[in-house]
Amino acid sequence: MDEITMVPTRKCKRCGRLLFSKEALEKGYGCQCAKHIRQEELERQPLDDQMSLMDFFKTESEE
Numbered sequence: 001m002d003e004i005t006m007v008p009t010r011k012c013k014r015c016g017r018l019l020f021s022k023e024a025l026e027k028g029y030g031c032q033c034a035k036h037i038r039q040e041e042l043e044r045q046p047l048d049d050q051m052s053l054m055d056f057f058k059t060e061s062e063e
């Protein structure tokens with residue numbers, strides 16, 4: 001019958017490419033996109049530190 005409905009989505013959530021490896025299927029991203037996402041998360045962390053630092057200075061000057 002309709003085989004397609006039985007198969008879960010096997011496309012990368014980022015670029016829409018078909019996923020084949022078990023790891024990629026678990027993550028929902030291809031290995032290239034998983035790398036990109038990891039890098040983007042790493043690049044985002046310093047920004048969070050800067051923002052928390054700004055908050056720290058804000059509260060400092062208010063007192």
Ligand SMILES: [Zn+2]
Nearest residue numbers: 012015030033
């Ligand atoms: Zn992808």
